[in-house]
Amino acid sequence: MKLKMGTALFALMTIAAAFNIGTQAQAADELKLKKGISFVQDTDSGFPIEADKFDDCQLEQGKATVVFFGASGDLNTNRQAKRVVDLYRQSSNKPVKFILIDVDHAQNDQARSLIKNHYKGYIPFEVILNKSGTVGWSSIGEVETSTLNQQLEKALAN
Numbered sequence: 001m002k003l004k005m006g007t008a009l010f011a012l013m014t015i016a017a018a019f020n021i022g023t024q025a026q027a028a029d030e031l032k033l034k035k036g037i038s039f040v041q042d043t044d045s046g047f048p049i050e051a052d053k054f055d056d057c058q059l060e061q062g063k064a065t066v067v068f069f070g071a072s073g074d075l076n077t078n079r080q081a082k083r084v085v086d087l088y089r090q091s092s093n094k095p096v097k098f099i100l101i102d103v104d105h106a107q108n109d110q111a112r113s114l115i116k117n118h119y120k121g122y123i124p125f126e127v128i129l130n131k132s133g134t135v136g137w138s139s140i141g142e143v144e145t146s147t148l149n150q151q152l153e154k155a156l157a158n
Contacts, residue, residue, distance in 0.1 A: 037078045046072050047102045048081035057099050057110035059133050064155040065097045066148075067114060069125040071104045076142055080124035083145045090149060094156060095131075130158040 037048045048070065059065055068084045070077035088098055099114065103123060106112045118127045122140045128151050130136040136158060137151040 037081070039075070039079055039082070047100070047105075048072075048078045049085060049100055051098075051100060054100060055107045055111075057101065057108060057114055059099075059129065060097055061133060062131050063095045063097045064131055064136075064152060065099060065127075065129040065133075066152065067099045067101065067118060067127040067129070069101050069103050069115070069119050069123060069127075071102060071123050074123055077124045080126070080142050083143065083148060084126070086145045087148045087152065090145070091152060094152075096152065096156070128152055128155045130155040132158070 034046055034048050034050050036045045049068070066084070066087065068081070070081060084098070084100075099111075101107070101111045101114060101119075103115060103119060106115055118135070118138070119125060120138070120140055124142065125138070125140050126143060126148065127138040128136050128148075136155040139147075
């Protein structure tokens with residue numbers, strides 16, 4: 001009986017891992033910089049970050065959330081996008097959700113709500129919400145990855 005229960009538990013854990021059930025899955029998954037974006041001039045090659053689940057803009061209790069507001073064709077957004085992708089990679093084993101919003105082309109009502117409630121009218125703009133969903137930090141403009149990481153750690157601690 002022990003062998004059968006152990007085998008069943010292993011099978012359930014394998015299924016959970018395969019479907020990110022009970023793991024620290026992130027909203028926008030597999031963040032990567034879009035090919036062809038410029039870091040030296042304003043050229044419109046689309047929103048600078050590509051991701052799976054790009055349209056998942058739902059806040060989740062119990063997770064810190066990084067919300068990145070940007071726009072296509074903006075040099076500062078492109079440079080900050082690189083830092084957001086770096087932060088994503090550094091925090092892959094933490095309970096963090098990443099939400100990406102193109103302020104010129106909000107993908108759904110949840111994105112429009114986040115724009116209305118948090119966006120300050122300038123790009124790039126980042127907001128880090130703590131695990132209870134309250135703003136722990138926000139910043140307009142370009143911010144170093146180390147600062148983003150430090151602020152994310154604070155949000156995870158609260």
